[in-house]
Amino acid sequence: MAQYKYLSGFGSHFSSEDERCPNALPVAQNSPQVCPYNLYAEQLSGSAFTAPRTENVRTWLYRKLPSAVHLPFQPFRGAKYFRQNWDEQPPNPNQMRWKPFDLPEDGKTVNFVEGLHTVCGAGDPRSRHGLAVHIYSCNGSMDSSAFYNSDGDFLIVPQEGTLNITTELGRMTVAPNEICVIPQGIRFAVNVNKPSRGYILEVYDGHFVLPDLGPIGANGLANPRDFETPVAWFSDKDINDFQVISKFQGSLFVAKQKHTVFDVVAWHGNYVPYKYDLAKFMVINSVSFDHCDPSIFTVLTCPSLRAGTAIADFVIFPPRWSVQEHTFRPPYYHRNCMSEFMGLILGKYEAKEEGFAAGGATLHSMMTPHGPDVKCFEGASKAKLVPERIAEGTQAFMFESSLSLAVTKWGEETCQKLDAAYYECWQSLKNNFKISEN
Numbered sequence: 001m002a003q004y005k006y007l008s009g010f011g012s013h014f015s016s017e018d019e020r021c022p023n024a025l026p027v028a029q030n031s032p033q034v035c036p037y038n039l040y041a042e043q044l045s046g047s048a049f050t051a052p053r054t055e056n057v058r059t060w061l062y063r064k065l066p067s068a069v070h071l072p073f074q075p076f077r078g079a080k081y082f083r084q085n086w087d088e089q090p091p092n093p094n095q096m097r098w099k100p101f102d103l104p105e106d107g108k109t110v111n112f113v114e115g116l117h118t119v120c121g122a123g124d125p126r127s128r129h130g131l132a133v134h135i136y137s138c139n140g141s142m143d144s145s146a147f148y149n150s151d152g153d154f155l156i157v158p159q160e161g162t163l164n165i166t167t168e169l170g171r172m173t174v175a176p177n178e179i180c181v182i183p184q185g186i187r188f189a190v191n192v193n194k195p196s197r198g199y200i201l202e203v204y205d206g207h208f209v210l211p212d213l214g215p216i217g218a219n220g221l222a223n224p225r226d227f228e229t230p231v232a233w234f235s236d237k238d239i240n241d242f243q244v245i246s247k248f249q250g251s252l253f254v255a256k257q258k259h260t261v262f263d264v265v266a267w268h269g270n271y272v273p274y275k276y277d278l279a280k281f282m283v284i285n286s287v288s289f290d291h292c293d294p295s296i297f298t299v300l301t302c303p304s305l306r307a308g309t310a311i312a313d314f315v316i317f318p319p320r321w322s323v324q325e326h327t328f329r330p331p332y333y334h335r336n337c338m339s340e341f342m343g344l345i346l347g348k349y350e351a352k353e354e355g356f357a358a359g360g361a362t363l364h365s366m367m368t369p370h371g372p373d374v375k376c377f378e379g380a381s382k383a384k385l386v387p388e389r390i391a392e393g394t395q396a397f398m399f400e401s402s403l404s405l406a407v408t409k410w411g412e413e414t415c416q417k418l419d420a421a422y423y424e425c426w427q428s429l430k431n432n433f434k435i436s437e438n
């Protein structure tokens with residue numbers, strides 16, 4: 001896979017020029033009468049013009065042709081399971097577990113956009129409130145096409161196969177155990193060199209930010225300098241039949257044009273795609289007793305207007321030392337006013353070593369009881385509490401949301417991965433209550 005250069009930082013104001021075109025950025029202004037190299041200036045706004053400075057994001061693109069040069073959008077017929085209809089199925093409060101989602105069938109070529117499948121979600125892109133969880137499964141590349149999401153931001157979590165992503169702002173590779181974010185509106189194309197699969201969290205409300213650290217202090221969890229943004233790069237291929245695919249109000253559209261969207265020679269701004277290597281996460285946890293809430297493992301959050309209550313948190317369960325004393329160390333049994341969608345990138349998840357496989361998923365909806373399976377409970381109740389490396393070689397994650405998620409027909413039926421026996425993993429938990437022993 002290609003080795004690209006990146007700019008380091010989160011939320012920074014970056015400037016970048018393709019190395020073939022030095023001084024392509026206008027100096028000390030955004031819109032000169034004529035731009036260097038006769039490029040067109042185009043602003044991409046990721047917040048209202050008048051948003052407070054802390055939330056104001058935009059990027060200036062200097063490109064060969066403005067994005068406006070395209071033929072009218074027509075409905076796009078591919079990707080028929082990439083849909084945001086939350087009323088397809090009656091509500092289902094059950095614990096849900098999916099076996100690993102299928103990679104594309106042999107002999108069939110499916111690209112990233114064609115291979116998008118929506119599993120669950122809530123809300124509405126028109127009122128810019130809600131989220132969706134999608135699975136991608138592809139083995140082909142997006143040649144002469146690009147996708148952009150008019151409805152919100154994508155957080156992409158590869159599980160199998162490295163994604164080689166070209167964006168308007170430059171190129172990045174994103175391998176399993178890395179993630180990337182492509183904010184609303186930024187055009188991108190994905191190339192893969194083997195059957196590839198992963199998860200996507202789409203948020204309609206706003207952008208992902210790093211969680212506040214409170215008493216943790218100035219450092220820790222995902223550190224800003226470990227986020228990487230592509231450097232400017234433009235394609236010099238002459239393309240006569242390029243397709244731009246857009247998701248707009250939950251529906252897909254395609255527009256033809258006679259030039260590539262990857263023609264940005266230079267850009268500056270703070271509205272950018274970025275990637276992050278989950279191995280760089282600085283894990284903080286209890287070093288005395290009891291189990292911390294998983295919010296301690298938050299990588300990124302998309303906040304709602306309610307303090308401390310996320311539209312969606314992206315939380316990981318990384319390899320770490322477990323040292324707590326007189327403690328049941330695995331996750332506790334619980335019921336939550338949030339929805340918990342989990343996926344597994346690598347290895348096994350400590351609360352359920354069997355049945356929850358890499359490439360699969362679980363959904364524990366609002367107030368749906370869940371927790372460790374019988375084997376985990378019995379083992380951890382008797383375990384000798386020596387310092388222990390847990391989850392070595394493993395990476396599970398959770399999309400946790402304050403919204404109540406509806407599962408699509410594809411998620412519940414068509415994909416045929418729902419594990420009807422999931423509930424059994426708790427059924428043989430014994431009632432060990434004995435009054436005489438206390």
Ligand SMILES: O=C(O)Cc1cc(O)ccc1O
Nearest residue numbers: 293294330331332340351370
């Ligand atoms: O349900 C889960 O497995 C996720 C989870 C993990 C944890 O350590 C504590 C609470 C929680 O919901």
Ligand SMILES: [Fe+2]
Nearest residue numbers: 334340364370
């Ligand atoms: Fe949970």
